[in-house]
Amino acid sequence: SQKIEQNSEALNIQEGKTATLTCNYTNYSPAYLQWYRQDPGRGPVFLLLIRENEKEKRKERLKVTFDTTLKQSLFHITASQPADSATYLCALGDDYKLSFGAGTTVTVRA
């Protein structure tokens, strides 16, 4: 069966450190993978998209890698800030449909 697994535990880190989140999947062949931020009671906000033929993407303090052999994506938040505290979702894209992981909650301590 198809599965998308993100860090099962919440991530608590000190301000200034790097948060690294994982997204592993099985029985999918996504054409692209996206990362979203979701705050409590709100809809997801798009952060980054990486395609199957790309290895790495960066946007400001965010970096995402995509390894289609390992079937894994890593999402990094560098120089983390308390404002980065949220739940981060990975989503696998195939054609126009998205399949989401359950998310990892990140708390950044000042």
Add this chain to the structure above:
Amino acid sequence: GAVVSQHPSRVICKSGTSVKIECRSLDFQATTMFWYRQFPKQSLMLMATSNEGSKATYEQGVEKDKFLINHASLTLSTLTVTSAHPEDSSFYICSADRGGTSGGASDEQFFGPGTRLTVL
């Protein structure tokens, strides 16, 4: 740009009543709109995909007669939960796709803020 709104943001209703949720793309025309449901601490689950002027495509296990979707224009889609029951209580989120450069869907969806439905 690319703002999607939902109305209402919260609704509480009695069991057996019907509830309508609106999803609007405010500054672009959406060729395709999507409806998701999210239970606490769980992932967003795609319920259905709708294209303007045609019938929605429902995901496996989603009752089309219970969750009525109308995509009447390129900026408005509505989800009606008919005869709602407590197990329908959830967070409903829509998203909109403004289409690829060559027509059809694109790989970028813009999400609304969600609607919290509570059925008593």
